[in-house]
Amino acid sequence: xxxxxxxxxxxxxxxxxxxxxxxxxxxxxxxxxxxxxxxxxxxxxxxxxxxxxxxxxxxxxxxxxxxxxxxxxxxxxxxxxxxxxxxxxxxxxxxxxxxxxxxxxxxxxxxxxxxxxxxxxxxxxxxxxxxxxxxxxxxxxxx
Numbered sequence: 001x002x003x004x005x006x007x008x009x010x011x012x013x014x015x016x017x018x019x020x021x022x023x024x025x026x027x028x029x030x031x032x033x034x035x036x037x038x039x040x041x042x043x044x045x046x047x048x049x050x051x052x053x054x055x056x057x058x059x060x061x062x063x064x065x066x067x068x069x070x071x072x073x074x075x076x077x078x079x080x081x082x083x084x085x086x087x088x089x090x091x092x093x094x095x096x097x098x099x100x101x102x103x104x105x106x107x108x109x110x111x112x113x114x115x116x117x118x119x120x121x122x123x124x125x126x127x128x129x130x131x132x133x134x135x136x137x138x139x140x141x142x143x
Contacts, residue, residue: 006040013043018100019119024057025049028108030119031100041087044103046111050079083110 005011018031025048036042049056054075058068072078085106090099108115118131 002035003038006038018104024059025051025055025113027114027116028104028111029116031104032119033096033100036090036100036103037096039090041089042099042103043087044085044107046081046083046085046107048081048111048113050081053077053079056080081111085110 002014005014016035018035019029023029051057054072054077056072056078058065060068063071088099088103088106090096094102105115107113
């Protein structure tokens with residue numbers, strides 16, 4: 001459906017959040033590759049919230065939805081910086097994962113955030129043992 005949409009030049013662009021979730025405003029997590037497989041031009045946007053007047057991040061393990069909404073509605077303001085970055089297209093030798101990572105890195109650098117190699121599912125699930133072992137092996141090689 002995305003391919004059909006972007007093929008029709010009369011239609012407006014689609015706004016996609018490829019992380020699939022939001023975290024605590026310090027990092028950019030792994031992008032889902034689907035929106036990077038369809039071709040077309042990506043117009044990256046870096047968004048970083050300023051928590052001085054009210055924190056837009058909802059820690060769902062700590063606060064209920066009602067508490068979050070109350071905090072948002074009673075905060076002084078929700079302030080964020082938005083940077084519209086230069087358009088990007090997938091290079092010929094690039095697959096969707098590498099393209100997604102290149103876009104993610106550009107966004108993270110502009111927003112002053114770190115790049116994370118995992119997705120938002122880690123917020124709600126335990127880390128797989130195989131992933132832990134892989135990271136431990138990499139660490140042992142460094143040491």
